[in-house]
Structures are given as C-alpha cells and as structure tokens.
Amino acid sequence: xxxxxxxxxxxxxxxxxxxxxxxxxxxxxxxxxxxxxxxxxxxxxxxxxxxxxxxxxxxxxxxxxxxxxxxxxxxxxxxxxxxxxxxxxxxxxxxxxxxxxxxxxxxxxxxxxxxxxxxxxxxxxxxxxxxxxxxxxxxxxxxxxxxxxxxxxxxxxxxxxxxxxxxxxxxxxxxxxxxxxxxxxxxxxxxxxxxxxxxxxxx
Numbered sequence: 464x465x466x467x468x469x470x471x472x473x474x475x476x477x478x479x480x481x482x483x484x485x486x487x488x489x490x491x492x493x494x495x496x497x498x499x500x501x502x503x504x505x506x507x508x509x510x511x512x513x514x515x516x517x518x519x520x521x522x523x524x525x526x527x528x529x530x531x532x533x534x535x536x537x538x539x540x541x542x543x544x545x546x547x548x549x550x551x552x553x554x555x556x557x558x559x560x561x562x563x564x565x566x567x568x569x570x571x572x573x574x575x576x577x578x579x580x581x582x583x584x585x586x587x588x589x590x591x592x593x594x595x596x597x598x599x600x601x602x603x604x605x606x607x608x609x610x611x612x613x614x615x616x617x618x619x620x621x622x623x624x625x626x627x628x629x630x631x632x633x634x635x636x637x638x639x640x641x642x643x644x645x646x647x648x649x650x651x652x653x654x655x656x657x658x659x660x661x662x663x664x665x666x
Contacts (some may be wrong), residue, residue, distance in 0.1 A: 470664045513548075513611065514612060515571050517553075517579060517608070518608070519556075519561065519604065521604045521605055526630045527633055531604075532627060532631050533626070534626055535623055536603060537601070537603050539596055539597065539621050539624075541621075548610045552608045553589060554588045554589075575609075
C-alpha cells in the first residue's frame with residue numbers, strides 16, 4: 464500500500480520529545496499522568512497507490528481493559544496536503560462505541576463505508592487532516608480514521624505516538640509486546656505529570 468511503518472527507537476523518541484516539550488500540556492485532562500506506550504514512524508510514499516482502510520484503533524489494542532483512556536498523537540514531519548493521502552477522520556465516531564468493523568489493510572473504502580453504516584455508524588462526515596510540518600492531530604481509540612493514496616511527488620512522513628492516562632490498565636496476564644514494558648521508563652516514559660497541589664496549610 465505504499466506505506467512504511469517502523470517502531471521508533473529511543474533516539475527518535477528523544478528527538479520528538481525535545482522538539483515538542485509542551486506538547487502534552489495541551490491535552491492534559493483534569494490532573495493525572497500521561498505516558499507513551501508505542502511510537503511508530505510512518506512514511507507514505509509519493510506516486511504510489513494504496514489506502515489505509517477505515518478502522519478504530521481499539522480493534523488492534525484489545526490487550527487493554529475496556530475502559531482504558533487511550534489515544535494517539537499524530538505528528539507531521541512533512542507538510543500534509545490534500546494530494547498527500549492525509550489521514551481522514553469520521554466526525555463524532557468516537558461516540559459510536561466499539562463497532563468491531565473495519566480493516567486497516569482494506570483497500571475498498573467505499574465497501575467499508577457500507578459495512579460500518581450497517582454496523583451502527585451514525586452520521587458519516589469525513590474530515591481530512593491537512594497539516595503543515597510540525598503540526599499535530601489527536602484522536603481517541605474509538606475514532607474511525609483512514610487515508611487514501613499519496614498522489615503527490617513527495618513522501619508523507621509522520622510519527623504516531625500512542626498514549627495512555629493513569630486511567631488505563633492492561634489485561635491481567637496480557638503478554639503482548641506493547642504492554643510488556645509499561646514499567647520501563649526508557650520504553651514507556653511518563654511524558655507529562657501534573658504536579659501535586661501545594662499544601663498551603665503546612666508550616
């Protein structure tokens with residue numbers, strides 16, 4: 464499909480965090496901790512056909528407890544234009560629940576549309592994410608997303624960082640690689656942690 468997916472090593476991870484030191488302050492919920500558990504470099508080659516099918520990330524993340532707070536930061540490391548095969552999102556689809564319909568590797572997006580609608584998808588409105596170098600988009604684990612072919616002459620490059628909050632737990636006994644190193648700060652670092660409030664009554 465003309466795309467290359469590579470897990471990020473520590474060097475790429477450190478570069479990304481150095482470039483965006485305030486990144487996760489923008490998305491912090493009311494308190495708590497944010498940590499990364501997977502990072503991937505994605506290159507969608509130019510002038511090569513191929514789609515990434517409509518899917519919910521949760522279809523592939525079933526080693527987490529059902530109520531886990533999980534989401535993705537998608538960082539553009541090249542300009543993403545309409546002809547670059549931008550990621551498209553279905554507005555409001557994170558509220559549809561888990562439909563268990565879709566396929567990352569599918570190429571027939573129109574057929575997927577019919578299947579997802581039959582499965583209970585509500586109003587279907589696609590929004591392509593046009594980004595300049597260094598821009599970031601975020602999506603929830605239940606948000607439907609896909610991308611079309613990159614018909615431009617340049618590759619579309621990005622880093623996807625999968626994130627979790629303190630309100631997340633892997634399934635007991637889960638041995639999947641992505642949850643086997645959650646306690647290792649070199650692999651799954653805490654990216655943002657809100658400081659505890661100062662006790663003004665002490666002293």
